[in-house]
Amino acid sequence: MKTKVYKIEEKNDPQIKEAAEILKANELVGFPTETVYGLGANALDKDAVAKIYRAKGRPSDNPLIVHVSDLEMLGQLVEDISAKAKALMDRFWPGPLTMIFKSKGLVAENVTAGLKTLAIRYPSHEIARALIQAAGLPVAAPSANNSGKPSPTQGGHVFEDLDGKIAGIIYSDESEHGLESTILDMTKEPPVLLRPGTVTREDLEETIGPILVDPSLNKGISKGVQPLAPGMKYKHYSPEADMKIYQGDLDKVVEAIKKVKDQNEGLRVGILCCDETREAYQADLVVSLGSRDHLDQVAANLFKALRQFDHDKIDLVLCEGYSSQGTGQAIMNRLTKAAGYEIIYV
Numbered sequence: 001m002k003t004k005v006y007k008i009e010e011k012n013d014p015q016i017k018e019a020a021e022i023l024k025a026n027e028l029v030g031f032p033t034e035t036v037y038g039l040g041a042n043a044l045d046k047d048a049v050a051k052i053y054r055a056k057g058r059p060s061d062n063p064l065i066v067h068v069s070d071l072e073m074l075g076q077l078v079e080d081i082s083a084k085a086k087a088l089m090d091r092f093w094p095g096p097l098t099m100i101f102k103s104k105g106l107v108a109e110n111v112t113a114g115l116k117t118l119a120i121r122y123p124s125h126e127i128a129r130a131l132i133q134a135a136g137l138p139v140a141a142p143s144a145n146n147s148g149k150p151s152p153t154q155g156g157h158v159f160e161d162l163d164g165k166i167a168g169i170i171y172s173d174e175s176e177h178g179l180e181s182t183i184l185d186m187t188k189e190p191p192v193l194l195r196p197g198t199v200t201r202e203d204l205e206e207t208i209g210p211i212l213v214d215p216s217l218n219k220g221i222s223k224g225v226q227p228l229a230p231g232m233k234y235k236h237y238s239p240e241a242d243m244k245i246y247q248g249d250l251d252k253v254v255e256a257i258k259k260v261k262d263q264n265e266g267l268r269v270g271i272l273c274c275d276e277t278r279e280a281y282q283a284d285l286v287v288s289l290g291s292r293d294h295l296d297q298v299a300a301n302l303f304k305a306l307r308q309f310d311h312d313k314i315d316l317v318l319c320e321g322y323s324s325q326g327t328g329q330a331i332m333n334r335l336t337k338a339a340g341y342e343i344i345y346v
């Protein structure tokens with residue numbers, strides 16, 4: 001299949017209509033959002049949705065998030081919208097928060113992989129919203145990467161993974177947040193955090209009081225602990241290289257990483273660090289994610305950096321850890337998954 005590339009900078013670009021026609025014809029379009037790029041399909045059509053699983057090589061037991069362009073669409077898809085959910089919508093929608101509700105059963109059955117619940121996201125990215133609106137359809141969209149690869153934060157990442165497998169890609173700006181949306185299950189009381197993101201646990205609790213956190217987050221999958229979001233059980237976001245995270249006082253972390261680098265002379269070693277420590281390292285590839293004082297920046301740069309290690313054929317990535325406060329929780333969640341939960345405390 002020839003993949004058509006659209007370069008779109010603003011929401012009134014007439015090419016958005018053309019891309020929306022692809023969705024209406026039950027084909028797939030990669031598109032920008034404020035979190036990561038998504039791979040969209042008509043959520044009402046089973047064959048269209050099946051193409052998502054095929055293009056990404058995604059396991060069929062992993063349900064999809066449905067994207068809407070207004071609250072009217074939400075009302076058609078789900079029921080039992082609680083006062084807490086409304087308070088969260090008021091504060092965070094449109095934006096990088098996904099909420100899970102009881103499904104009305106309107107979407108194709110393979111969207112929810114058999115679950116009675118449906119995850120909904122109302123993106124703030126203007127081109128994403130204009131696309132959904134022009135299609136006039138709820139749009140099922142996972143991250144637009146091959147299953148197992150880091151999520152794409154640039155149009156070029158989508159092209160790298162899916163060229164020839166999907167009908168179109170909208171190239172636009174680099175994703176503002178760079179991590180997938182926060183997922184909160186509103187069908188439970190108290191609501192349960194299934195995936196941390198840049199809408200933080202602290203932000204959520206400030207709005208609706210205490211929430212629960214899926215115990216499998218950051219701990220890995222041990223026997224008897226199944227993550228509540230099916231997708232969280234797969235090894236994800238992983239560079240081809242082996243990855244190890246060093247956690248502790250920053251001075252000690254730097255020392256430990258330098259030592260391990262020296263012990264692995266035969267390998268191509270990469271180091272994932274921050275602006276504060278960048279000068280301390282020499283390796284085959286050293287990437288700074290930005291300053292520790294700006295965790296939003298660190299988050300925005302993370303997936304692009306993981307792809308760089310692949311491009312440079314790095315064998316071993318040594319990575320500095322972060323505290324698990326605020327956005328740090330989401331950063332550490334993605335890092336520990338990429339590292340297969342291997343953390344070395346120094």
Ligand code: TXA
Nearest residue numbers: 035038063064117118119142143180181229230231232
């Ligand atoms: O930021 C995002 O959410 C991006 C952009 C494109 O919007 N999308 C995204 O989708 O990250 P995906 O498919 O890569 O991740 C969706 C996660 C998976 O872990 C899936 O198992 C979980 O959401 N999920 C979807 N529906 C669910 C449901 N009804 N119950 C529990 N987990 C659900």
Ligand code: MG
Nearest residue numbers: 142143151180
């Ligand atoms: Mg994904």
